[in-house]
Amino acid sequence: MRRYGKHTDEDDIRVRPSRHGSRPRTHTRPKHEDAAEGLVLTVDRGRMTCLVEGRTVTAMKARELGRKAVVVGDHVAVVGDLSGAKDTLARIVRVEERSSVLRRTADDNDPYERVIVANADQLAIVTALADPEPRPRLIDRCLVAAFDAGLEPLLVLTKSDLAPAGPLLETYAPLGLRYVVTRRDELDEGADADAVRELMRGQVTVCVGHSGVGKTTLVNALVPRRQRATGDVNAVTGRGRHTTTSALALPLPPSTTGEDGWVIDTPGVRSFGLNHIQPSRVIQAFPDLAEGAEGCPRGCGHNEPDCALDAWVAEGHAEPARLHSLRRLLATRERREGD
Numbered sequence: 507m508r509r510y511g512k513h514t515d516e517d518d519i520r521v522r523p524s525r526h527g528s529r530p531r532t533h534t535r536p537k538h539e540d541a542a543e544g545l546v547l548t549v550d551r552g553r554m555t556c557l558v559e560g561r562t563v564t565a566m567k568a569r570e571l572g573r574k575a576v577v578v579g580d581h582v583a584v585v586g587d588l589s590g591a592k593d594t595l596a597r598i599v600r601v602e603e604r605s606s607v608l609r610r611t612a613d614d615n616d617p618y619e620r621v622i623v624a625n626a627d628q629l630a631i632v633t634a635l636a637d638p639e640p641r642p643r644l645i646d647r648c649l650v651a652a653f654d655a656g657l658e659p660l661l662v663l664t665k666s667d668l669a670p671a672g673p674l675l676e677t678y679a680p681l682g683l684r685y686v687v688t689r690r691d692e693l694d695e696g697a698d699a700d701a702v703r704e705l706m707r708g709q710v711t712v713c714v715g716h717s718g719v720g721k722t723t724l725v726n727a728l729v730p731r732r733q734r735a736t737g738d739v740n741a742v743t744g745r746g747r748h749t750t751t752s753a754l755a756l757p758l759p760p761s762t763t764g765e766d767g768w769v770i771d772t773p774g775v776r777s778f779g780l781n782h783i784q785p786s787r788v789i790q791a792f793p794d795l796a797e798g799a800e801g802c803p804r805g806c807g808h809n810e811p812d813c814a815l816d817a818w819v820a821e822g823h824a825e826p827a828r829l830h831s832l833r834r835l836l837a838t839r840e841r842r843e844g845d
């Protein structure tokens with residue numbers, strides 16, 4: 507399991523709520539004591555689809571929440587009509603503290619930095635081994651976003667029937683990433699879906715990947731149709747397919763060990779703006795280098811001549827390949843054509 511202590515400096519991240527959401531442990535009693543706990547599965551034009559007591563309930567933000575965003579993965583308190591019946595609308599009166607936030611930086615079309623998913627544990631970076639060709643720079647940018655958000659990255663390398671995984675894995679070997687290699691026929695009938703689910707058990711996993719890499723094929727294999735509680739989402743949005751830009755949380759089928767898990771599909775997230783990233787947070791994912799960075803000048807980007815990491819590596823405290831990988835990741839913060 508991941509460590510939650512990483513970002514204690516962030517005021518929107520404190521302890522992880524219990525599995526079913528939690529009531530704040532404050533001395534003042536919460537205003538809506540009768541509220542039910544809900545999990546936000548998707549958001550569409552201000553309407554949240556929430557899982558409340560096993561039912562999907564459509565809700566909107568109560569006025570008292572003001573401008574606070576409610577995002578997929580949020581644990582919320584819901585009041586009002588919780589029947590889930592057609593045309594009913596409940597109200598979200600509270601958003602519980604988030605254990606993690608995955609952000610997207612402002613881009614040309616959207617001037618605001620936004621939280622896109624709350625409370626995730628890992629980021630599955632879905633990349634095809636061919637058709638389309640892997641884009642290492644995009645993988646690197648996803649890795650930086652994951653490290654910054656405190657999510658464990660997981661490489662999912664698809665279409666292994668078309669090309670071997672070896673060369674790509676070599677590039678990432680110094681990072682010691684967890685990975686899984688899949689191919690369509692093995693996802694449908696074989697062992698690959700089980701192998702991926704095994705890495706997602708008991709976790710909330712956000713899937714990202716650009717168009718055509720086989721993300722839909724993957725998610726469909728992980729979550730059989732009957733498990734898609736959000737089949738109702740289509741009824742709610744009136745669309746045959748989930749085509750909003752919001753993420754969509756889907757429950758993994760229950761395992762024999764009783765551990766569940768969620769996979770969050772993100773049709774709108776193909777890359778991340780990385781303007782908000784702080785090198786000091788990314789370097790936390792490199793414990794062998796983090797210590798050496800204590801000797802760096804304030805605000806070091808770890809690419810300057812007076813960066814202490816060169817000496818740290820020369821003294822044998824860490825592998826040169828690790829520093830090389832860290833610097834490559836940090837360098838992806840600069841936007842380039844094609845990002």
Ligand SMILES: Nc1nc2c(ncn2[C@@H]2O[C@H](COP(=O)(O)OP(=O)(O)OP(=O)(O)O)[C@@H](O)[C@H]2O)c(=O)[nH]1
Pocket residue numbers: 664665666667668688689690691715716717718719720721722723724
């Ligand atoms: N050869 C091969 N093709 C695959 C594999 N997985 C998926 N595909 C094919 O690749 C194409 C894209 O797959 P999708 O699952 O739709 O990919 P996606 O990432 O969801 O793409 P968008 O829907 O555009 O976002 C489809 O024609 C799939 O059948 C695989 O393991 N091997």
Ligand SMILES: [Zn+2]
Pocket residue numbers: 799802803806807808809812813814815
């Ligand atoms: Zn430095």
